[in-house]
Amino acid sequence: MSYVPNTQEEQQAMLERLGLSSLEDLLTPVPAEVRLPEALDLPSALPEPDLKRLMIRMAAKNKSLDTNISFLGAGTYDRSIPSVVPHLQKRSEFVTSYTPYQPEVSQGMLQATYEFQTMVCQVTGMDIANASLYDGSTAVVEAVLMALGPGGRGEIVMSAGVDPQYRRVLQTYAFSRGFTLKEVSIENGVTSLEDLKASVNKNTAAVVIQQPNFFGCLEDMQAIEPIAHQGKTLFVSVITEPASLAALATPGMYNADIAVGEMMSFGNTMSYGGPALGFIASKQKFMRLLPGRLVGQTIEEGPSKQTGYVLTLQTREQHIRRERATSNICTNQSLLAVGATIYLAALGKQGFRELGELCLQKSHYAFRQITAIPGFTAAFNGPFFDEFVIKSPVSIQKLEQAFEQADIIGGYPLGESYAGMDDCMLFCVTETRTKEDIDTLVNVLKEVQA
Secondary structure (H helix, E strand, C coil), rough: CCCCCCCCCHHHHHHHHHHHHCCCHHHCCHHHHHHHCCCCCCCCCHHHHHHHHHHHHHHHCCCCCCCHHHHHHHHCCCCCCCCCHHHCCCCCCCCCCCCCCCHHHCCCHHHHHHHHHHHHHHHHHHCEECEEEECCCHHHHHHHHHHHHHHHCEEEEEEEECCCHHHHHHHHHHHHHHHHEEEEEEECCCCCCCCHHHCCCCCEEEEEEECCCCCCCCCCCCHHHHCCCHHEEEEEEEEECHHHHHHCCCCCCCCCCCEEEEEEEEECCCCCHHCEEEEEEHHHHHHHHCCCCEEEEEEECCCCCCCCEEEEEEEEHHCCCHHHHHCCCCCHHHHHHHHHHHHHHHHHHHHHHHHHHHHHHHHHHHHHHHHHHCEEEEEECEEEEEEEEEEEECCHHHHHHHHCCCCEEEEEEEEHHHCCCCEEEECCCCCCCHHHHHHHHHHHHHHCCC
């Protein structure tokens, strides 16, 4: 890159400082199987107008929710977003990912963040929440690090029903931080209570359970709670489909210590899976262990007594004593948090309740229609919210081809993440799907089976 001051002499100086003789030596740690054996065979550069036309033609091949019906969930959900949300969220005052360090000039942003924290507490039933985290997977990591911190324990028990990507992220941290990750098996779509009992011991720092789990099944959190709390172990609840909080018992109701998860679908588009909006909330006694920042409300000194908003708590070790930091998060997802706040405010309590009811009604209608087709059966027989697993009599590849021809974005093929489930697909039906959408899906399945 000609605009970067990186001459041959400077390159050589850097290599000598690293004790290397060539750029090839610099790439030695990269595994050979992921390296290109030769330079990319790229075409000649195009003039800007020609390049724009090429990109437009390529973009036209994309499948969008404007022209396709989606039954794909698995952690990212198609939501109906009121027009007021992007209209307010995209105001220039809000377009930043940072929490303000100068409260005297950032009262609007701080108040929006404070309202986000308040709403997270309201929908989860927890005592306190922070200003947001990167995404659901790293929120799980932060909860685990909170649990590992105080007691010196070195083991985490996690259900196999937790999102596979979340589990992989946590495995990466387990490798680097040196703690043990123990996985609890699934029985009929939910966490095996017997296996869970056998897995929890005096070295267990936390039990991590997703509700609803990755298969869409509802875990018996009331039965899990006393097992999870054996020997002062912390109980972590993971929520990847936040609309479920409108219909199910909240983490606060079943005595979870920490609630974490994903809220991207509240007021923010799917956007190819990101950026995301992680959240974390906990009981009051864990306030000093929470990562990131907490915005608080106060009263101004003097006769005016105006309400003001400030950064009440932030882990300053990230800035001045990084080796003692409780977390590696340095900013957050403020813009997306603003979107979620506007979304929940626009819905209100009644609208939020109706959101949950619509998801329940439409998903169960779809489930009944699909399982009425000969050969298509429910993989599990337990209750669910808006996702369910169907066993297919034909190959998943054949299903996906039929969906593509019908402009349908099908469900998630579970064989990619779970052994023995190559014939299973996870379908999601949110409030955005109409009866006509569902009937179209059912007709395609009937044609494939015929």
